[in-house]
Amino acid sequence: MTTTTTSTDTLPDDFGHAFIRGVHEHLGGAADPLGDLDRRAGDGDFGTNVRTALKHAAENIETDKPSTYRQWGTTMYMGWLAVGGTSGPLFGMFFRDLAKAADDDGEPTLAQFAEALAAGQATIQKYGEAKVGDKTMVDALDPAVTALHTAVEAGTPPGEALATAEKAAVEAAQATAETTARRGRASYVGDVAKGVIDPGAAAMALVIGAARAAVDGAEVDAAWIG
Amino acid sequence: MRRSIVNDPEDLIPEALEGLMLSHPLMLDLHEEHRFITRRKPATDKVGLVSGGGSGHEPLHAGFVGTGMLDVAVAGAVFASPTALQVLEATKAADAGRGVVQIVKNYTGDVLNFRIAGEISGDDAVRTEMVLVDDDLATDTGGEDGPGRRGTAATVIVEKLCGAAAEAGASLEDVAAIGRRAASRARTMSLALSAGTHPGDTEPQFTLEDDEVELGVGIHGERGRERVPFRDADGLTELLLEPLRAELDLHRGDEVLAIVNGLGGTYPLELNLVARSLHHHLADAGVAIQRSLVGSYVTSLDMHGISITLMPLDDEQARLWDAPVRTPALTW
Known part of the structure; x- marks a missing residue:
């Protein structure tokens, strides 16, 4: 007998653990190319910020010994809040909303995760004052939130739903190369950033990829970042 | 060419904070990990006052920690905001159960990190009010857009008046109102x-x-x-x-x-x-x-x-x- 899962089912056991480990692996693995993008289209500190955030998050894992989804998420958001610049606090508050997707114990449902992702977008936009199209992390997040919401409404199984969201985020991140920044890191360098993918948007696409991989176990492609 | 009296510039802020604390052993304490200065004997039963921001403006803010003024001052690198985590820990350290007024100079990074720290400290049931200091007339463009006036020396007035009110037992809302009124007039x-x-x-x-x-x-x-x-x-x-x-x-x-x-x-x-x-x-x-x-x-x-x-x-x-x-x- 085969079983199917839908958006009202909880995500797999240990989703939080796999998701946050995946963020470490994929974001950490891309820190160098993300830093290169930021040197071409920002102030150059994003690679360092990613490494610093993940270092603090890893220390939090050592200290706090997380066991639930919420605790895993908390190690990540507190790691980012220990980082300066604007990306530190914004990613921190984004991961804080993601961590709130589930109660103190247990994994979230896909619908709860989708809602948390939308809340994270609202928080980033509240604090960062960026709109869609401003060449920031919001550009990748917005279509992913929409795609995930649509998939939840349609009752799409989690792996497939998150894959749709990831695809939307990656395509939107790649498209930031063609836009001119109005907020955030690249707004200071103007047209110099033309042709360069926004590293915040690229990082956001990897985060959503890590969530998808935590469900279906397949690889996260980061080659497009450079 | 200019020269400075420094060791490794990377260590400047922790070393300077340590020096300040060692010079005032009866008055100040230092939280090394999150780089904030507190009163040696934390106040009880009063509204807490926390301020902070980038370093390089001394004696602001740590020089104003003590009876009648700040409870906690948190230090970023030279001219760079402290992180949200630093501000969060400093805000919680300032709370004696009656809430915390955050006195913040109007700079994008400082405002962002203090707002976030205020929101998160609510998880620990710490009530916060932010007083924004924006006294610099040179950056008054009159418009609603843009970052607004910068915060400069009026911060001392706001910290002094709020500090006195808090010491006298005023409520969180009243201390914040006194600070906002001073900031709006200076x-x-x-x-x-x-x-x-x-x-x-x-x-x-x-x-x-x-x-x-x-x-x-x-x-x-x-x-x-x-x-x-x-x-x-x-x-x-x-x-x-x-x-x-x-x-x-x-x-x-x-x-x-x-x-x-x-x-x-x-x-x-x-x-x-x-x-x-x-x-x-x-x-x-x-x-x-x-x-x-x-x-x-x-x-x-x-x-x-x-x-x-x-x-x-x-x-x-x-x-x-x-x-x-x-x-x-x-x-x-």
């Missing part, structure tokens, strides 16, 4: 004869010709609003005073609090000349300086420059200003 103008130099750097942040003055500078080595011809102390004082008088709409019979502030590389004799000139100018206009502070309180590394802050003063504010204070940088 304005500052600044000028520089030379810019500051980052510790470890050999060149200042900008250079001026011998006959130039940078008018409308901030406290982070930003370029000013305009360059004007150099002149004597009375003339320089007038340069700062005139826009302040116009903005504050000062009239005969008004009473003000004045801060004549050095920006880090200004010596006390120069400040006294400016204070003298300010008194004479305002006396001629029938405006009385009821209270004043003359010294280097909000600096920009070793910038050679001055700022003048004026705030119309009412009786309640005068009482709060006069209340006892005991901190490394301000005591009476």
Whole structure:
């Protein structure tokens, strides 16, 4: 007998653990190319910020010994809040909303995760004052939130739903190369950033990829970042 | 070329905080991990006061931790906001159960990290109110868009008045209201004869010709609003005073609090000349300086420059200003 899962089912056991480990692996693995993008289209500190955030998050894992989804998420958001610049606090508050997707114990449902992702977008936009199209992390997040919401409404199984969201985020991140920044890191360098993918948007696409991989176990492609 | 008295510039802030704490062993304590200074004996049963921001403005903020003023001051790197995590821990450390007023200079990074810390500290049932200080007249563009006026020397007034009110037992809302009222009424103008130099750097942040003055500078080595011809102390004082008088709409019979502030590389004799000139100018206009502070309180590394802050003063504010204070940088 085969079983199917839908958006009202909880995500797999240990989703939080796999998701946050995946963020470490994929974001950490891309820190160098993300830093290169930021040197071409920002102030150059994003690679360092990613490494610093993940270092603090890893220390939090050592200290706090997380066991639930919420605790895993908390190690990540507190790691980012220990980082300066604007990306530190914004990613921190984004991961804080993601961590709130589930109660103190247990994994979230896909619908709860989708809602948390939308809340994270609202928080980033509240604090960062960026709109869609401003060449920031919001550009990748917005279509992913929409795609995930649509998939939840349609009752799409989690792996497939998150894959749709990831695809939307990656395509939107790649498209930031063609836009001119109005907020955030690249707004200071103007047209110099033309042709360069926004590293915040690229990082956001990897985060959503890590969530998808935590469900279906397949690889996260980061080659497009450079 | 400039030189600085530093060890490894990377260690400048923790080493300086340690030095401050060691110099005031009965008054201050240092939280090393999150780089904030607290009172040695934390206050109980009062509203907590936390402030902070980038370093390089000493004695602001850590020099104002003590009875009658701040409970906690958190330090970022030179001219860079402390992280949200630092501010969060500092805010929680300031709470004695009656809520915390965060006094924040209006800079994007500081405002972002204090807002976030305020939101998250709510998870631990710490109530917070933010008082934004935005007194710098040179950055008053009048529009709703943009970051607004910068926060500079009026921060000392806000920290002093809020500190006195909190010490006297005022509620969270009342302390915040007193701070907001002071911030809304105080304005500052600044000028520089030379810019500051980052510790470890050999060149200042900008250079001026011998006959130039940078008018409308901030406290982070930003370029000013305009360059004007150099002149004597009375003339320089007038340069700062005139826009302040116009903005504050000062009239005969008004009473003000004045801060004549050095920006880090200004010596006390120069400040006294400016204070003298300010008194004479305002006396001629029938405006009385009821209270004043003359010294280097909000600096920009070793910038050679001055700022003048004026705030119309009412009786309640005068009482709060006069209340006892005991901190490394301000005591009476």
